Each structure stands twice: as structure tokens, then as C-alpha cells.
Amino acid sequence: MLSLSQLYRYPLKSGRGEVLQRSAVDGLGLHGDRRWMVVEAESGRFITQRLLPQMSQLGALYDARGGLTLSAPGCADLAVALPDPEQDLRGVTVWRDSLRVPDAGDAAADWLSALLGRACRLVQVPDTRTRQVDTAYAEPGDRVAFADGFPLLLIGQASLDDLAARVGRPLSMLRFRPNLVVTGSEAYAEDEWKRIRIGAVEFEVAKGCSRCILTTVDPHTGERSADREPLSTLKTYRERDGQVYFGQNLLPRGVGELQVGMPVEVLE
Template sequence: MHLSSLYRFPLKSGAGDALQHCASDALGLVGDRRWMVVAAATGRFLTQRVAPRMALLQARWQGERTLRLTAPRMPELLVPVPDARAMRCVQIWSSNAVVPDAGEVAATWLSDFLGQACRLVHLPLDDGIQVDLDFARLGERTAFSDGFPFLLIGQASLDDLVRRVGRPLDMLRFRPNLVVSGAQPYAEDSWKRIRIGELTFRVVKPCSRCVIPTLDPFTAEREPDREPLNTLLSYRKGQGGVFFGQNLIAEGIGELAVGAPVEVLD
């Protein structure tokens, strides 16, 4: 088995960035989901669930201190990592955080593109959100993810789903960080600890899926037949939702690279 794809999502619910290698830090992949769009009035996070056009937002790191934003029919915008002079209280699911606001220019740019008043915020490495203690240790943190620092999907699992649905589906619909090839479909369901290259991970929780996979990541259009969610509901439904992929927590920090060997430890 080997790591066949590596994805980073600098902006939560923005487009993904395929990488050949990336370091990890205390919050996950370096630069992953460190930016988030929130409603201006409430500070609540926005995602493709309620703002499908976010799929068309391309957010790419330019060095370590600048984010480059592009979107259809919008001018390119360079956003520097903000300092702590303007802080904003934000909400992501049941968690709250006070984080730096990226300023008026970025807010206006995003509000114009998304058609609603919003703000852009950044999460410094020294902050981070505590992972649910039902699955993590005290002090294990994540960025603006939906709960965990890493998401893994087996390539064979997607291949099996594609066969069941009967048409191609891009892996980016499911927004994983790590894609593993060389295993049987859904083999990741039984893993407890794995090693990718020199980095060890605990496999802590199946990933429950929402409506985002029914959105084409390249057009931001919903599938009228609600696929692949309807097919997943037919055979991947369990207590608490429908599951595809596994959430991981790294034991330490290190480097990840496409092609790295994957070993099941437990």
C-alpha cells in the first residue's frame, strides 16, 4: 500500500490543492484549513452546504504569509496573514474561537462573490481547536476542519462506489487529505493505527457524510439525483449517519509525500 494522493484545503470549503509532498504540524497538514469564511453578522462558519459557490474559490498559499484568492470573474486577491489587532469571535459547529480577521478588502471581495455579507478569518498555529475528547487526548488540536486534523480515504473504496453509482466521481467530492492505494475496498474501516512513511496515525472515527459530495467540485452544481449520497445510504449507513472515509490523528509531526509506503500497525 502507498499514499497515492495528498490534498490540502487552505480555505475551509474552498477548492482543494493536490500536492506531491507536505509537512505536518500540530494542527494537521501545514496550511490546511487555516482560513475560514464566516457570516458577518453572526461569526458562524460558511461552507458549501449553504454556499455552493465556495467550491469555485481557489485559495493557494504564496509562501508562508500570504493567501492568493481567485474565483470566476473576480480579480486575483492577495491576503496577508493578519495580526492580532482585529480579532473576531467565530463559531464552527459547537466550538467557538477568537481569531484574527483578514480585513475589509478580503471581506468585500468574498461578499461580492458569494452574494452575502461575510468575513475572512485566519487560525494561528498556536491556537487550534481541541478535538472531541471522546476520540482524542487533551491537547490534540485541529484547524478549521469539521472536527479532526486528517481525513483518509482508500482509492479502492471510491472505485467501488463509482462502480455502484455507474458514473465517474472525483475524489475531491469527499475532500480527503490522504488517499491510499493498494488496499481492498473499505479496508480502512478496520484500521486502528497506521504508519505513512515515518509518521504514525491513530484511526479514530469514521467520517459521516453530508450533502457536499453531491456537489460537483468543478462546477458547484448539485447532482439532481443526489448521488453519490443516495448510493452510500443504501450500503454505508450506520448509527449516526452515512460513512465514507476515516478521521485520523497524527502521533507527532513529520513529512508526507506521495508514494510513501503505508503500513497497518493495528
């Protein structure tokens, strides 16, 4: 029997993940997921662990009012209020998307700039300023916040277990930053799924998730693997058309609540 075994939320893009037992889900994915982002102060371009692997140690706890509490080793915590959605708008870029979103203020910018060693700003995306998902894989009106391209990422536990066996050492699921982990399936069974239901919420499987250097960052230490694992092993058997795939991107086709332990039904 397939079941939802783990739920993860990442309030700050490329920050440390939160382990959840339950979460509301809507058209943007898990409530509060990737609604905040660090950008370069001058250009507004997004900053992630690809550039600064130490961001894996940056905590960002989401509060009930939509704000954040930032934390990092050796730093005092900083509470950041949800900014006004129509004030202090800043132009930012996520991959090929450009949008204007509210800036979280100087205190957050100073805290992050000191931590990361470069001038940066913290921004938040209101529901009214989200991005269109690539219509090659989605419908007009499908939206995403600050995630790379899709609202949700799913990985089968058996797929990670198979990869770890090939690499020859244990691997944390957090290297791959999924939202949903499913247990009870064969390795890579999720590659063949088209539609699934978890609880009362249906999801469309949009496309495989192409992987990058970020998978080589140990989420517990912030250090990159000297042997470029597990990406090197993935390239030996999961590469297609120049891209390495692991996990599946999902589009929600309803709203509701997810809870660890819920059954997962493959509809198509």
C-alpha cells in the same frame, strides 16, 4: 503494497483543493490546511459549500508566509496577508466551538461578499487559537484548525472505485475532500485500521467520517447532483445509527514530511 497515492490541502475551508506532491505534517495535519475560513459578517458563523455550493469554485492558494491568494472565475485575484495573531480578533463559530481569531481585513471581506452575494468576513486561525478535538475520540491536547472535527481525512482509492461502480458513473475524489488517498488496499479496508505509518509519521485512526449533502456538489462545476448522488447510494450500504460513513478521520502522532508514493504500513 499500500502506498500514498494522492495528497490534498484545502487552505480555505470549503474552498477549492490543492493537489500536492509533498507536505509537512504536524499536530494540526498538513501544513496550511484549513487555516482560513469564511464567516457571516454579523454572527461569525462559518459558511461552507453546504449553504453555498459555488464555494467549490473559490480558489485559495497558500503562500510560504501563511497568506492566501484568492481567485474565482471572472474575478481579479486578491492577495491576502497573514493577519497579526493578536489583532482585530473576531468571535466565530464552527459547529459547537466558539473561538476568537484574527480578521483578514476589509479588502478580503469586500471581495468575498461581492462574490458570494452576502456580507461575510475572512478569518485565519493561528496555532495558539486552535480547537480541542472531541475527547470522545482523542486525547486532551489534540488540536484541529478549521476542519469540521479532525486534522486529517483518509480514503482508500478502492473504496471510491467501489462506490463509483455502484453509482454507475465516475466520481471525483475531491467530492469527499480527503487529505490522504491510499492505494493498494481492498475497498473499505481503512474501516478496520487503528494505527498506520506513512514514511516516518504515525497516525491514529480516530473514527469514520460521517458524510452530508456536500458530497453531492460537483467540485468541478459547483452544481449539486439532481439525484443526490453519491449520498443516495452511500445510504443504502454505509449508514449506521443514522449517519452515513465514508473515509476515516486521523490524528497525527508525530511530525515529519509526507510525499506521494510513500509506503503505508498498517500497524494495528
